Amino acid sequence: MTDTNSPIHLHARAEGLWKRQLPDDLPSAWYAVADANVAQSVCPHAATTRRAARWATALYRYEEFWRETGHTPRESTRNMATLPDDERHQGEWARYQRRFEEKLCLYQTIRLDISPAFEWDPHEHAWQTNFAACIQHVQTYGKLPHLNGADKVEFALARWLGRQLRQQQRGAQPAGRAAQLATLLTLQRLAVKTE
Template identity: 60%
Template sequence: MPGTNPHDHLASRAEVLWLKEPDPDPRSARYAAADKNRAYRDSPQPANARRPANWISALSGYEEFWRENGRTPRENTRDLATLPAEERRKGGWAGYQRKFEEKLCRYQIIRLDLSPAFEWDPQEHIWQKNFAAYRHHLELTGTPPYLNGADPAEFALARWFNRQLRQLQIGAQPKGRADQIAILLALRSTTGGSNHPC
């Protein structure tokens, strides 16, 4: 029954968004059907349904990994021996979606947009998450995060901000990010945190 699990809820939302506008690409209907009826995975499939069913199955596995681990599958790591093959495959699948976005049908794009696990630009997502966490800490405590060894999360935020300041000083910070760092600097001065070292 739709709506009984997160996947069904996402599939229903994606179908509603997809049906809002005419879509001349016949592939979208096949991907929507595969997403709606995941039973394709366990039963004989018509030839034109295999690829959509495999794609939906891969997306479902990617989202399941995210739900179970609290993070997305890694695509790479400095020590490849620590990256299990299954996780690398899931991460590689996501990288492939980003790389070949223009080849995806509209339903696939909508479904990826709705996925809580998938990000089109993971690095920008992480940067914005750190920005929000730093700002929240500043507004909540009235002081900037310190390089405090007793609190790993605070330590990581302080290091992140110091790296952003270094990039800002050497002119390596993109304008949008530089503007956001300026917001944090202004908040630091209004909360009395400007004299505190990170």
């Protein structure tokens, strides 16, 4: 069975997508070579630019952190003393990629798009992940998550949902999210009626 999140597999997918779109893009070629070198544990500076090699190495470290910990590196936290410098630097690297997205070459953009660790909008991704967990909870239990002290996961999900519903009541939810929350409430009402 192939690990679809391995560096070699991710590089191969990104290279294939890039070559179908713009194969003569020289900057993308440099980043593709650097990514291939890192994926194959070859010196990242071989046959490419130093900038591309540093970028590919940083991406590899970012994804490796995700593989080892199950979450992406943070760039800040309430208690900065608990945030290791290496993790903070990796989180800042990701923020830099998001901030300067328009300056990235096509290969970089594609490679970040397919990365299992990288999100262009981490806040939206977290919101959608929590929303999907609420949908799953309603489908499994027939009710919305509630503040169940015995179940830390359900408790956290209920707190998140409560904040979202309060924002919706105040009219502070964007239209798309408000529609999703309305769908969740409808799903919950239907689940109660079928019991």
